[in-house]
Amino acid sequence: MKTWKVGIIGGGPGGLMTAHALQKLATHPVEITVFEASPRLGGKILTPRFASHPVGYEAGAAEFYDYSHFDEDALKELIKELGLPIRPMGGPAVVMNEQVLANMDDIADHLGADAAQAVVQFDRMAKDMMTPQEFYHANDHTHEHGSDTTEHVQKQRFDSLLTDLKPHPSFQYIENLMHSDLAAEPRQTSVAYGLQNYLMNDPAYMGVYGIEGGNERLPQELIARISATFRLEHRVESIVRTPQGSMQVRSICSEDSVQSEAFRVEEFDFVVVALPLAHFNSIGYECDGLAAKMRAHHDFYDYPAHYLRMTLLFESPFWRNQFSDSYWMLDKFGGCCLYDESSRDPGCDRGVLGWLLGGDDAARMSELDDQQLINEALDSLPSFLSHGRDVFIEGQVHRWIGAVNAMPGGETPVTLDRRHQPDAMQNPNLFCVGDYLFDSTLNGVLDSANYVAEWMAAEIADHPIGAPSSTDSHSSITNFSNHTDQQTV
Numbered sequence: 262m263k264t265w266k267v268g269i270i271g272g273g274p275g276g277l278m279t280a281h282a283l284q285k286l287a288t289h290p291v292e293i294t295v296f297e298a299s300p301r302l303g304g305k306i307l308t309p310r311f312a313s314h315p316v317g318y319e320a321g322a323a324e325f326y327d328y329s330h331f332d333e334d335a336l337k338e339l340i341k342e343l344g345l346p347i348r349p350m351g352g353p354a355v356v357m358n359e360q361v362l363a364n365m366d367d368i369a370d371h372l373g374a375d376a377a378q379a380v381v382q383f384d385r386m387a388k389d390m391m392t393p394q395e396f397y398h399a400n401d402h403t404h405e406h407g408s409d410t411t412e413h414v415q416k417q418r419f420d421s422l423l424t425d426l427k428p429h430p431s432f433q434y435i436e437n438l439m440h441s442d443l444a445a446e447p448r449q450t451s452v453a454y455g456l457q458n459y460l461m462n463d464p465a466y467m468g469v470y471g472i473e474g475g476n477e478r479l480p481q482e483l484i485a486r487i488s489a490t491f492r493l494e495h496r497v498e499s500i501v502r503t504p505q506g507s508m509q510v511r512s513i514c515s516e517d518s519v520q521s522e523a524f525r526v527e528e529f530d531f532v533v534v535a536l537p538l539a540h541f542n543s544i545g546y547e548c549d550g551l552a553a554k555m556r557a558h559h560d561f562y563d564y565p566a567h568y569l570r571m572t573l574l575f576e577s578p579f580w581r582n583q584f585s586d587s588y589w590m591l592d593k594f595g596g597c598c599l600y601d602e603s604s605r606d607p608g609c610d611r612g613v614l615g616w617l618l619g620g621d622d623a624a625r626m627s628e629l630d631d632q633q634l635i636n637e638a639l640d641s642l643p644s645f646l647s648h649g650r651d652v653f654i655e656g657q658v659h660r661w662i663g664a665v666n667a668m669p670g671g672e673t674p675v676t677l678d679r680r681h682q683p684d685a686m687q688n689p690n691l692f693c694v695g696d697y698l699f700d701s702t703l704n705g706v707l708d709s710a711n712y713v714a715e716w717m718a719a720e721i722a723d724h725p726i727g728a729p730s731s732t733d734s735h736s737s738i739t740n741f742s743n744h745t746d747q748q749t750v
């Protein structure tokens with residue numbers, strides 16, 4: 262029986278989830294190779310520790326979205342299957358003009374009755390436009406959805422819904438509430454995606470949770486279960502189709518780990534490009550017509566959105582008298598989210614606050630150096646928390662420019678097959694996996710990974726002795742130095 266060779270490019274959540282799902286679904290032998298450009302797997306899920314104290318914090322993906330109160334929730338089921346304990350998270354009060362706005366009464370007291378009325382009206386309109394069930398189905402990516410209405414809605418930009426509020430403090434309130442979730446400006450996203458990012462703050466629509474011990478435990482548990490060759494520090498630089506129809510992947514080892522440049526060329530029956538759009542074009546797609554198809558795929562989804570994180574360690578959680586939630590919003594940097602990172606670990610005796618900036622402010626401020634950004638974060642504390650500066654210990658900065666998508670799914674959604682297979686006619690064994698195809702979240706990238714894994718498993722089941730167009734594939738190694746970059750689990 263043929264052993265199918267599958268090359269997965271990108272060792273982030275998308276690549277790992279694809280490998281994990283394929284391994285479970287394949288009814289015939291598969292040999293999986295995961296290429297990762299950096300020295301670590303896990304991509305944008307990472308839970309590092311401060312240098313001065315062994316206290317962890319989320320530097321990338323902060324939370325998991327919970328749809329389980331509606332129906333199937335593949336991500337929550339996967340986390341359960343991996344035996345990972347979860348902790349619900351909650352918020353979000355908005356701090357505006359040095360006042361804490363936790364409910365409609367607070368809004369009326371501090372922003373005025375007119376502003377409160379405008380927020381209520383906007384909220385009603387948003388809920389009329391998207392019910393909790395519709396919200397769930399918009400985020401259930403396993404089925405095709407009716408295209409006519411969606412297409413119409415996607416072409417309008419979200420700022421068109423906010424025009425009436427603009428002169429009002431209610432506008433700032435809504436912007437502050439959703440700016441960091443969106444990672445973009447309202448004019449840069451669709452009505453549908455803007456609405457989702459507004460409504461996700463309502464527990465009737467969605468819950469939020471984190472993994473105890475750090476979100477990075479998710480990729481770590483996946484890695485422990487995947488039987489694959491992990492090629493770390495192997496940046497894929499080109500994909501070529503062979504005359505026999507298999508795909509040749511050429512990777513280059515990073516110069517840090519070896520003395521000289523070393524290339525590796527391997528052939529696969531299937532190749533999965535599990536890269537975010539920011540890295541998508543770093544690969545040369547060197548077969549007739551494929552480069553143009555891949556460029557078109559990239560351009561269709563290319564609505565870059567930005568994040569910037571400043572995470573600060575303090576001697577104590579000095580804010581807990583005022584705030585006991587997992588996060589709250591602040592009217593600084595166009596509206597940012599302030600996470601109580603230390604609330605993730607009840608045993609933590611230090612205080613950790615994480616500023617998550619999004620959109621234009623994140624892009625602009627990412628030009629500043631780390632020390633300037635840490636000062637900006639401390640300066641942004643409301644005056645009733647400014648004593649935090651006295652107990653500050655250490656700050657860390659993580660820049661995520663262009664790392665997510667302002668209009669996932671593109672302006673005019675296409676079928677699930679088309680999203681995942683950019684060149685169906687000439688290169689049917691080349692797939693794409695990514696959160697940008699659905700909703701810029703881990704839920705989305707899991708749905709995408711499952712879709713492609715099921716597809717490959719079905720192809721494998723249909724061709725137990727190999728597809729007529731493909732040859733028995735083999736690996737060849739060119740000028741490859743002997744080093745320990747490779748890990749087979």
Ligand SMILES: Cc1cc2nc3c(=O)[nH]c(=O)nc-3n(C[C@H](O)[C@H](O)[C@H](O)COP(=O)(O)OP(=O)(O)OC[C@H]3O[C@@H](n4cnc5c(N)ncnc54)[C@H](O)[C@@H]3O)c2cc1C
Nearest residue numbers: 271273274275298304305321322323324497540696702703
């Ligand atoms: C600051 C921030 C906060 C977020 N918060 C949330 C959240 O709260 N909830 C949520 O659901 N989602 C969140 N997200 C989104 C989430 O992180 C992504 O959905 C997820 O990481 C996408 O996984 P991926 O594998 O497609 O991409 P990535 O995680 O980016 O992984 C891609 C991998 O490919 C590697 N790579 C790149 N180029 C090459 C190459 N040429 N060859 C080999 N390897 C290569 C990279 O090094 C990387 O490891 C957040 C993202 C950011 C940046």
